[in-house]
Amino acid sequence: MVAAPDGDDRNHQPRPAGELEFVYRLFDEMPLMVIAMEGAEHRIAALTGVYRQFIGRDDVIGTPLLATFPEPLGQRVSAIFDRVFATGQPESVRDFRIHYDRPDAGEPVEIFLDFDATPRRGSGDAVTGVVVHVQDVTARVRERQAAVAQAAEAQRRHERARDVVDALQRELLPSGLPILPQADIAAAYLLAAEDTAAGGDWFDAVPVPGVRVALVVGDVVGHGVQASATMGQLRAVLQDPLDETGDILAALAAADRLARRVPAARAATVCVVLLDPADGTLTWCSAGHPPPLIAGPDGARFLPTSGEGPLGTAAKYTLSQDRLAPDEVVLLYSDGLVERPGRQPAAATAELAQVLSDVVAGRGFHGDTDSSLADRACTQTLELLVRQTGHADDITLLAAARRRPVPPVRLGGPGTPPPLAVIRDAVNEWAAGLGAGEEDRVAFLHAVVEVFTNALEHARPDTADVTVTVTADIDDHGEARLAVADNGRWQERAKPGDDRFREDHGLGLAMAAGLTDHLDVDRRDDGTTVTVRRRLSRPARLLTADRINTGILPTPRKQADLLLILDQPNAPSSRIAVHGPLDAETVREFSAELDRHTLGGTHDLIVDLTAVTHLASAAVAELYRTRPGTQQRQQPLQVYAPAGSTAHHVLSLVGLPHTTADPHHGQDTPQP
Known part of the structure; x- marks a missing residue:
């Protein structure tokens, strides 16, 4: 059998099939x-x-x-x-x-x-x-990722189908993880299947007296409503003694008593770890649950089991201690992580230790620089293990690491008060450094702007030396405190007809109070201090199989503190899109544009607030502006603020009517 290496070239002598040079060239050119x-x-x-x-x-x-x-x-x-x-x-x-x-x-x-x-x-x-x-x-x-991202209607259908699942999971599991000055905490929960309503896995992180935090991961046998209800009972029973005293054995004793009374709780497993981030002391007990895993750049080690068996089985429980180094992470997890398809438990356990060690040492995925060590320990470990084998059961991960406290905010002093942009950037950077969730970040940014603006407008100093200071810090239990102090005397609110009268008077402090847990105004002869407090938290990741292999999303660029009001001349009706901050410094420009586009309040206008980065009370009042002596809105506006946007969050708080559906959806509306 012969072959012509260069095609049907009859001028060349055929060479034997398999001739070395030809095979090498053919392989290389494949x-x-x-x-x-x-x-x-x-x-x-x-x-x-x-x-x-x-x-x-x-x-x-x-x-x-x-x-x-x-x-x-x-x-x-x-x-x-x-x-x-x-x-x-x-x-x-x-x-x-x-x-x-x-x-x-x-x-x-x-x-x-x-x-x-x-x-x-x-x-x-x-x-x-x-x-x-x-x-x-x-x-x-x-x-495929782009198609998923762009298929908005398909995504909405999917979200509607999972509304019940997500709502149930979020009710049964913590709404967020506490943000503590010296502890970095993260969690991930991976559902076993799309149609799984709820499982028996749970996690919790409870701040306890003495600057410590209790980490809990547990698993109730079975799935469905009964397992979920039992899980909720056990979680509540464990929380109370941990929150009050941090006594692990007292908490386990209470859970064990419940397991003896409630058949569905019998044989439930739980692991409780008490971390003192100041010196890294770890105290733990594992009631029939997989042991905690500690990993650092040089390797990983499993902590020894300290309990005899699951809850409700007459097992005895004792405490053990270890120490978490500054560059280590401790991981609690459910057995679904090691009982993956095609893996023997022993091999899967060794694989978990190796993968977590690689992630902590930075040998996993590069580029997740915006994520904390604890967050990477959860998300990267989950992806690296599950993507090859899949998973047959719910998987819960809870990780914690020590960290240096984020420096508090200290701004202002004698002289010209700092610009709003400087204050916003400082508070935003501080909240981001703590790992605060989006809702907390938006709340504090709006609160500081409202309180600071209030100090400038209402506190009139007796001398030319104006002093306004802004401070922000967080206590050992995760409560953030923001204070704005000035050296002026409180001015009574101006009445209609007074040159100083403004319709948004009082709205700023009301917004700040609504965005935080507590607001206090301390008026003295030498000045006024307004303090707001809010307990910070970060959301846990509730995942499904199609959301653990998404890669690294591009880091969004920092939004400029520049107000842009863009015409949309090709829209089916009069419409503008607002980009950037709407605060006391930009509201005049916004007001002038509203007057111009409505021809003095005689024409309808759609105001798209999707890209607004800050919506202060002065801008809210402008959207509500009325003619003197009438109750009619001066400008016939239709305000559009999609769900999840900064504007929607603020407008919902103050009760200003707006639509979350694009008025021109499905029509030929250009993107700004």
């Missing part, structure tokens, strides 16, 4: 990414030209895989090839997210790949290496 590796260390023996072009390197032949590409170690890629070499069984994985350092990119590159790894055998049928066919499916994954 439009496929193929790499062949030899030995247990996966020394690169051959790879196609397309693969060399893909990795941007031409000098890898003869080098071990991990010496050439160290990234696969922490991202669990080499583990696939290890298993194929050891077992002789082929493996395939799909949509595998990889970060690697590409020389011509200058920074880590994120890609998604399909792998088909096949053993290569030598004499005696022994496995001598691994051949891998690689497909870059990044474009396919990105297109």
Whole structure:
């Protein structure tokens, strides 16, 4: 049998099939990414030209895989090839997210790949290496992600279908995790399936006396309404003694008594860890639950079991102690994390320790710089373990690490008060450093602007030396305190007809009170101090299988403190879009634009507040503005503020009518 290597060229003598030069050239020119590796260390023996072009390197032949590409170690890629070499069984994985350092990119590159790894055998049928066919499916994954992001109606249908599930989970689980000065706490909850209404897993983080925090993860046998109701009972029974004294054994004794009375609670497991972030002391007890795992840059270790068995089984419980180093994280988890399909518990447990150690040491995914150590310990560990095996049960993770306290805010003093933009940036940076959730951040930003504006307008100093100070800090139990102090004398509210009269007088402090847990006004002869307090929290991640492999979203650019009011001339009716802050410094410009676009209040106007970054009381009053002596709104406005936006949050608080549905939805409305 012969073959013409260059096609049907009758002027050349045919060469024998399998001629070495031809086979080598054919392999190198294949439009496929193929790499062949030899030995247990996966020394690169051959790879196609397309693969060399893909990795941007031409000098890898003869080098071990991990010496050439160290990234696969922490991202669990080499583990696939290890298993194929050891077992002789082929493996395939799909949509595998990889970060690697590409020389011509200058920074880590994120890609998604399909792998088909096949053993290569030598004499005696022994496995001598691994051949891998690689497909870059990044474009396919990105297109799918874009399609999901853009399919708003499909997403809404999905959210409606899961409303009951999410509502039940959020009612049964903590609404948020406490934010403490010296402790970084995060949690993730992965549902077993889309149609699972609720499970028996739960987590909790309870601040206790003495600057400590109690971490709890538990699991009730079974699923469904009964398991969920039992879980809620156990969580409440554990919370009270922990919150009051931090006594772990007293809390477990109360839960054990409940388990003996309530059949559905019998054999429930729970682990309670008490962390003192000041010195890292850990005190714990595990009632039949998987032991806590501590991981640092140099490795991981499981804490020994300190309880004899689950609740309601007449088991005895004792306390054990250890210490969490400043660069370590402690992870509590449910058994769904180690009882994954295709994994023996012992192997899965060792894999968990290795993966968490890699994540803590920074050998996992790069670029999650905006996430805290505890958050990465939950989310990256979950993705790296579950994406290869899937999961058959709910999975709960609760992580904690020590951290340095975030410096408090200290602004102002004698002289010209700082601009609002400086105050907003400082408070925003402080709240972000603490890890506060979006709702807390928006509440504090609005509160500080309202109280600061109130100090400038209502407190008139007797001398030319104006002093206004802004301070913000957080106590040991997670309550944030914001105070604005001035050296002026409180001025009585002006009445209609007075040049100083403004319709939004009093609205600012009312908004600040509504956005926080407590507001106090201390009026003295030497000045006034307004203090607001709010307990901060960060949301836990309630996830489904399609939300744990999304990659790293681009970090949004910092929003400028510049007000932009954009016409939308191609909209079906008169419409403007407002971008940036609407506060005491920009409200005059906003008022003038409303007058211009409504022709002095005689024409309708849609005001799109989607992109408003701050909505102060002065702007709210402008939206409500009335003619002197009448009850009619001067400007016939239709205010649009979608759910979740800053404007929607504030307008809902003050009760100003607005629509959360785009008035021009489905019509040819240009995006601003």
